[in-house]
Amino acid sequence: xxxxxxxxxxxxxxxxxxxxxxxxxxxxxxxxxxxxxxxxxxxxxxxxxxxxxxxxxxxxxxxxxxxxxxxxxxxxxxxxxxxxxxxxxxxxxxxxxxxxxxxxxxxxxxxxxxxxxxxxx
Numbered sequence: 001x002x003x004x005x006x007x008x009x010x011x012x013x014x015x016x017x018x019x020x021x022x023x024x025x026x027x028x029x030x031x032x033x034x035x036x037x038x039x040x041x042x043x044x045x046x047x048x049x050x051x052x053x054x055x056x057x058x059x060x061x062x063x064x065x066x067x068x069x070x071x072x073x074x075x076x077x078x079x080x081x082x083x084x085x086x087x088x089x090x091x092x093x094x095x096x097x098x099x100x101x102x103x104x105x106x107x108x109x110x111x112x113x114x115x116x117x118x119x120x121x
Contacts, residue, residue, distance in 0.1 A: 021120070021121040022097060022118040022119070022120055022121070023118060023119050023121065024116055024117070024118055025117055025118065025119050026082060026085075026086065026116075026117040027101055027114055027115070027116050027117070028078050028079055028082040028114070028115050028117065029079060029110045029111065029112075029113070029114060029115070030068060030075055030076045030077075030078075030110075030112070030113040030114070030115055031076050031077045031078065031079040031080070031110070032075075032076030032077050033075065033076050033109040033110070033112050033113055034109040035076070036073075036074050036075050036076050037073045037074060037075060038075045038076065038112065038113060041070065041073060041075075042103075045070060045100060045103065045113075046100065046103075047100050047101065047102060047103055048099055048100060049070060049099065049100045050070075050097070050098070050099055051068050051069065051070055051075070051097075051098040051099060051100060051115060052068075052069040052070075052072075052098070053066050053067070053068060053069075053078070053086070053090065053096055053097070053098050053117070054066070054067040054068075054069060055067075055087060055090050055091065057087075057091070062077075062080050062083070064080070064083045064084045064087040064088075065077055065083065065087070066078040066083045066086050066087050066090070068098065068115055070100075075113070076113075078115065078117070086117055089119070094119060095119065095120035096117060096118070096119060096120070097117075097118045097119075097120060098115050098116060098117050098118065099115075099116045099118070100113060100114070100115070100116075101114040101115060101116035102114040
């Protein structure tokens with residue numbers, strides 16, 4: 001609810017130079033790291049690298065699925081617990097972006113890569 005209110009307030013106050021400002025609205029672990037290309041690309045990726053978020057409204061497992069890509073390669077997904085508001089805003093056309101917020105060589109795949117999600121103003 002708080003994220004939704006923040007997004008609405010930011011969008012209503014957007015300046016004429018839309019896209020020039022990014023506001024961090026969410027940080028999430030990367031779901032599925034162990035199943036996709038993250039471990040193969042690990043040495044090439046850097047904190048701060050741009051990520052692309054792709055809506056998958058027809059995903060049979062989760063209608064709010066948001067795929068996370070790095071340079072055109074699927075790394076995983078925003079976790080189901082964190083994806084609904086992002087998906088709804090993406091469906092409305094809200095400019096949403098993402099970056100690698102943190103990388104850690106942790107044995108727990110849920111702690112290896114943090115995705116920072118931004119709204120563009």
